[in-house]
Amino acid sequence: MWVIIVYDINEKRVAKVLKYLRRYLNWIQNSVFEGELTYAELKKVKSGLKRLMNTQEDSVIIFSSSLSNDYKKEIIGLDKAKETQIL
């Protein structure tokens, strides 16, 4: 399953969310991750995010599609994933 996660997280918590998501998905732009997950992995990521977030202040949107090869991805300008090697 193809997944995109975008988030708007309070700066007190965002580093932990970034670190957590990097274990499962690819960072492609500020506050944007993308990648392939199984249903079980996605379930796990959701509960992990809920633990790290404050759901009264923070916002996460998860797009998923079972037809992974159907979507198209185009980059205009910088490819931040290539530009920025996250250590």
Add this chain to the structure above:
Amino acid sequence: MWVIIVYDINEKRVAKVLKYLRRYLNWIQNSVFEGELTYAELKKVKSGLKRLMNTQEDSVIIFSSSLSNDYKKEIIGLDKAKETQIL
């Protein structure tokens, strides 16, 4: 066609990009738009973005899928689109 646009734009230019994209898509979170476009509209939006951006500094990623009803969208925490009425 279902489209998600995420962007990382220099603050000198970001207000113009925000205003431009609101004419075609729905703002759903900081630097994230979503909506339905025809091929012609998407082509128009891409060239409009290129005019507004500095492709050496800024980054736009466009996800599109012809199977609009296949994708799933889940929000954890705040639904920023509802929270924030952009005037």
